Amino acid sequence: DTEVTQTPKHLVMGMTNKKSLKCEQHMGHRAMYWYKQKAKKPPELMFVYSYEKLSINESVPSRFSPECPNSSLLNLHLHALQPEDSALYLCASSQVRTGGNEQFFGPGTRLTVL
Amino acid sequence: AQKVTQAQTEISVVEKEDVTLDCVYETRDTTYYLFWYKQPPSGELVFLIRRNSFDEQNEISGRYSWNFQKSTSSFNFTITASQVVDSAVYFCALSVETSYDKVIFGPGTSLSVIP
Numbered sequence: 311d312t313e314v315t316q317t318p319k320h321l322v323m324g325m326t327n328k329k330s331l332k333c334e335q336h337m338g339h340r341a342m343y344w345y346k347q348k349a350k351k352p353p354e355l356m357f358v359y360s361y362e363k364l365s366i367n368e369s370v371p372s373r374f375s376p377e378c379p380n381s382s383l384l385n386l387h388l389h390a391l392q393p394e395d396s397a398l399y400l401c402a403s404s405q406v407r408t409g410g411n412e413q414f415f416g417p418g419t420r421l422t423v424l
Numbered sequence: 425a426q427k428v429t430q431a432q433t434e435i436s437v438v439e440k441e442d443v444t445l446d447c448v449y450e451t452r453d454t455t456y457y458l459f460w461y462k463q464p465p466s467g468e469l470v471f472l473i474r475r476n477s478f479d480e481q482n483e484i485s486g487r488y489s490w491n492f493q494k495s496t497s498s499f500n501f502t503i504t505a506s507q508v509v510d511s512a513v514y515f516c517a518l519s520v521e522t523s524y525d526k527v528i529f530g531p532g533t534s535l536s537v538i539p
Binding site: 341343350351352353355358360365366398400402407410411412413414415416417418420 | 457459461466467468469470471474476515519524525526527529530531532534
């Protein structure tokens with residue numbers, strides 16, 4: 311299985327809502343990533359988990375809260391978002407080794423904040 | 425600091441034409457890795473190739489070929505006999521040994537192949 315799955319595909323939420331994005335992979339990868347991508351821009355790294363521990367937080371606002379319950383699952387909890395947080399949220403996974411880890415991406419969740 | 429530049433924002437070609445997407449990178453690290461990803465309109469990024477800084481051999485995979493030149497810090501991507509299915513945004517990316525979890529993406533080149 312060489313697939314990264316993400317749910318939901320689309321999400322519309324209000325600024326006071328709490329929602330979660332989910333990501334799953336069964337490739338045995340021990341590194342998982344969250345990216346945010348605005349239209350016509352490259353992906354921007356948000357968080358990296360390595361062996362289920364948060365290894366990188368790119369100064370992301372606390373209204374985004376990542377969680378890695380096990381080696382196959384990655385969640386992104388959303389609370390009190392702003393309209394400018396509307397974007398495509400991409401999950402990726404890779405092996406953990408020194409350097410050159412090609413990442414495998416999911417199809418993304420397209421988030422709209424009203 | 426690392427940087428990836430893709431000077432071509434948008435390219436349009438007619439089907440069956442060859443097209444080259446340019447990528448120029450900057451890093452002071454001696455060990456680094458270069459990637460190309462494809463993002464079709466569906467949104468999912470698809471990994472195409474990885475190259476490490478010690479391997480300057482060019483690579484060909486079907487209609488795709490890559491030209492890595494350390495002397496000019498370039499890693500260009502050529503599609504031969506383009507097809508409509510090649511229409512996508514293509515990202516060149518870089519990671520370095522000292523922070524291998526972080527991939528620096530270029531701004532992307534949007535390729536449209538017209539039938």
